Amino acid sequence: MRRPVVRISTVTMAEAFLTAETGVVRLEDVSLQYGSGPEVLRDVSLSLETGSFHFLTGPSGAGKTSLLRLLHLALRPTRGTVRLFDRDVSRLGRKHRPALRRRIGVVSQEFGLISHLTAAENVALPLRIAKANAGEIRENVTELLRWVGLGRELDELPEALSEGQKQRVAVARAVIARPDLLLADEPTGNVDENAAMRLIHLMEELNKVGTAVVFATHDESLVSRFGHPTHVLDGGELVRADPVEGMIGEHAEA
């Protein structure tokens, strides 16, 4: 199956220079707390290479979502350094975030689809934001939705789609602009086992064309079926990391 070759340039020359990095994500002693509450992440250090595939697992409340939100620039660390694409984003101003976010795709358990837009319109959003022309958008959206098996559902509103179909629309939207990093937060939580397996295979296909994937799930049995590096969070601490090729940093070396 041929992957659509969408790539909309949303980066400046300086950012393009930075894309020559090998580390997509580098966390150094990162801690996070909401307000004056307890720390939900504690001294987390982690490095992920370009084009790698990682599982992030652990029980509910372990800090997986908080970690992904940090990587998606929705939160700032209380302590430590977060580097994305070789750039320190720990204290990044809000006006610089959109450009970086366009290099990151996000899939969540709630899908995050806009209810009054069709499947095609939802998938087209990142390209519209990147000011791609209408013809280019039409071509790539149609091709990508066919690729994820939704060629007949282009004009359907989310309410007319099954949970699995919604998830595939969300994935298509997350990858339409060929992100360098894909963050998936419990994406299999609302779909059956078959759909979950298909989703992971879909993400592996995306990974093969260079997108680094961080797949967060509490389902360790699902993780065990794939041979990707796995990071285990518990109580806000990174307690274990399976040393598999593609992972660097202190936990890999441990």
Place this chain on the structure above:
Amino acid sequence: MTAGSAYSAAGVLPLRRDAGSRYGPWIVAAALFVVTLALAATMAIRNAEQGWRTALAGKISVQVPAPSGTGGEAVAEIVALLRATPAIADAEPVDPVVVRSLLEPWLGAGAEMEALPLPALIDVRLRPDAGMDIVALEVALDAAVPGTRIDDHGIRLAYVLRFALALQVFGVVVAAIFGLIATMTAIFATRAGLSSHREEIGILQAIGAGDGYIARQFVAHSANFSIKGGIVGCALAAGALILLGRYAPGGNAFMVPEMTLSPIQWIVLACLPPVATVIAMATARVTAMRALSRVI
């Protein structure tokens, strides 16, 4: 929604479906209706004021009392005296027929005015910047023909001009208040949209939309209802002005000055909808950007 619209630049946020959005165009229309009428009235009063200034500035009237005036010799003596005054450019007796016609509105067309002891009137035009001493002139005229009085239009004109200025200020204030109401509509519509579409805005931000992209959704929405409301409001006001114009007494009407608008002033009024739209767009952008900047 068709597939054809999927890739167009149509609004991502369904702002037009918001309950508050239904009333936006009508509020703007009502506000622009009042703004247009207020500005039209202000401009018409200004035009009339300039007409009064032109007609009455530098002129005085001299009244020669009836017993002497009816004989004509006293009038001739006063006219000669006036013409000999350096600060006076011209002095012309007013035809008694004209004097009687000025009184006709009060006394009626059938009144026997020939029997009335009406004073003779002399129109006097002053030289510009001649520094006429009206009091000294009146003393001199009274000495020549006892009872002769000067009617200085400038004094009454000053009262009228002061009132005209007050009306213009009132018109501008009314226009400003209703312009503010139209602007507030854009602010409320934007704030309501930001609040009711928080979830969609969060999704857009998550996929890389900047504040400017999101603000443009509100700018486009404000532009849409402002231009519609503005055109309706201005069109209704123009219709009302044209209708009023038909009932206006015109230049020959007694006591009512002719108040018309020049073509340029009509163009100014026609520019109100686009101007209101630009203001609404700027307001929506500032409101949206400020609200979005408060989000981390």
